Amino acid sequence: MVKVLFVAGEAAPFAKTGGLGDVIASLPKELRNQGLDARVIIPKYSDISEEYKRRLLPETVVQVPVSWRLQYCGVEKLEHDGVPFYFIDNEYYFRRAGFYGHYDDAERYAFFCRAVLEVLPHIDFQPHVLHCHDWHSGMVSVFLHAHYRGNPFYERMKTIFTIHNLKYQGVFPKDILINLLDLNWDYFTVNGIEFYDQINFMKSGVTFSDLVTTVSPSYANEIQHSYFGEKLEGVLANRHNDLSGIINGIDYEIYNPATDPNLFINYDGKTAKRKNKNKLELQKMLGLPPDINKPLLAMCTRLVEGKGIDLVLRVLNEILDGDVQMVILGQGDEDYHHTLWQASWIHHNNLSVIIPYRESLSRKVFAAADLLLMPSRYEPCGLGQLIAMRYGALPIVHETGGLKDTIQSYNEFTGEGNGFSFTNYNAHDMLYTIRRALIFYHDKQLWQKLVQRVMRTDNSWTNSAKKYRQLYHSLFMEEHVYKAATASPKISVPPDLDEFVPDYTQFVPAKEILYAH
Structure with a gap:
């Protein structure tokens, strides 16, 4: 059985700031359903709900070197949804409000990465x-290379590094090289962890991991070019043979309109007309004129520039001048908060702005x-468009990254498509696409057909988890192909991939592991 440890800064429902938390909660769950032993390790933040803290069981206590100092590290364990979660406990680093954005994040996550090992x-x-x-978790692969490869317990462990958002990289002064990371200057090179005379944790993970992935095939291609590469495009292009994109999924048990306790009324693909009752109740709740025939356009997002809020504000009046109601739920930059609140006061009959974001309300x-x-x-990647389809809402997206991979614009001539999209990042192209979607909305027979289609689409983790399984196995493929080529003609790579992932309990040297018919 393949054993995989997910190392991350967050995991729902314990700690979540975005899609990363959802992925770390749901992907290991599906991998375990497919026969892998997948587990998760994250920091024990003080913001974790007391409901979960009370259930934590102590596992062990160790001392973790942070360069020349030794720091306390407790490990606690909890099984949630069938997945074992480990929590790294150190109150000096993690007993504070929030997860990221502290003055000493370099030290906090250097400690976390070293503690994992x-x-x-x-x-x-x-x-x-x-x-x-x-x-x-970017320094895990570096520490494994620098401090642990001589130890038989670690010498055959493999590493995969997944990029969820390249914009956030963890860049810190080079002074931490020795003082926090306990690395020599051989690592501080353009081919190592150096980044414009600083240290970059994201680059470190990309450079030193065995394989690199990101969360959609299109994004894997995009980040190798300067517009999307955030100054790491050259590093990523150099690793293009080891870089792949696997689209995210969603947990169909959590995101299920038939059972979701947050809804006004539950429904499924066969009772999709009951969705209108949810519209009426939400309209009443938000003070919008109740009308099931008026199209409801929603945004559930972080209110930051990268999410296209500038495009929306540029043509907001034109959007709301049409026969449409709009709900915007999220939080982010204060300037956007004030601008949207002002707009909702002016357009109070067809715009509702809800800040801050609340998960239950998003459902x-x-x-x-x-x-x-x-x-x-x-x-x-984007999870919003996947959740929307699960709940019978058609996405309108800009053709980029995972949005491009998951949404095919409706073609009225062929009948194909599961949403609407625009190619150019332009406010009026977006406005045209919104108006085009609204035209189709008023064809009730066609619209119900499209709603049924998107609700039947499988965006669960099943297929993507299979691709991750193949990726894990590929880490060991080269070793076994080499042995098959150099050993007796009777020895070959077995057809069942699970068979050639070795039992590392005793760490038998590779040359002694042979598979014969």
Whole structure:
């Protein structure tokens, strides 16, 4: 059985700031359903709900080197939805409000990465693969290379680094090289962890991991070019043979309109007309004139420039001058908050702005909406469009990253498509696409057909988890192909991939592991 440890800065429902938290919660769950032993390790933040803290069980206590100092590290464990979660406990680093954005984030996540490796011999779990996610875990592969490769316990562990959003990289002064990371200057090179005379945790993970992934095939291509590459396009292009994109999925048990307790009324593909009752109830709740025949356009998003808010504000009056109601739920930049609040006061009959974001309310919005607007300038994957389809809302998206991979614009001539899209990042192209979607909305027979189509679309983790399984196995393929080529003609790579992932409990040298018919 393949053993995989997910290393991340967050995981729902314990700690979540965005899509990363959802992925770390749901992908290991599906991998376990497919026969892998997948587990998760994250920091024990003080903001984790007391409901979960009370259920944590102590696992072990170790001392973790942070360069010349030794820091306390407790490990606690909790099984949630069938997945074992480990929590790295150190109150000095993690007993504070919020998860990221503190003055000492370099030290906090350097400690976390080193702690992950230090605790492994003490938690009765020896993973074949360390699957690291985003910059918070970027130093794991570097530390493994620099400090642990001589130890037989670690020498055959493989690493995968997944980029969820390249914009956030964890860039810190080079002074931390020795003082926090305990690395020599050989690592501070253009081919190592150096980044414009600083240290970049994201680049470190990309450079030192065995394989690199991101969360959609289109984004994997985009980030190798300067417009999307955030100054790492050259590093990523150099690793193009080791870089792949696997689209995210959503947990169909959590996001299920038939059972979701947050909805006004539950429904499924066979009772999709009950969706209108959710629209009426949300309209009443938000003070919008109740009208099931008026199209409801929704945005559930972070209110930041990269999500296309500037495009929306540029043509907001034109959008609302049409026969449409709009709900915007999110939080982000204060300037956007004030501008949207002002607009909702002016257009109080057809615009409702809800700040801050609340997960339970987002489900009500998805269930009520006819259309979901996602005009992101860039979008590594996007979960909103997948959730929207699950709840019977058709997405309107900018053709970028995962939005391009998951949404095919409706073609009235062929009848194909599961949403609407625009190619150029332009406010009026977006406005034209919104108006085009509204035309089709008023063809009730066609619209019900489209709603049924998107609700039947499978955006669960099933297929994507299979691709991750193949990726994990590929880490060991080269070793076994080499042995098959150099050993007896009777020895070959077995057809069942699970058969040739070795039992590393005793760490038998590779040359002694042979598979014969």
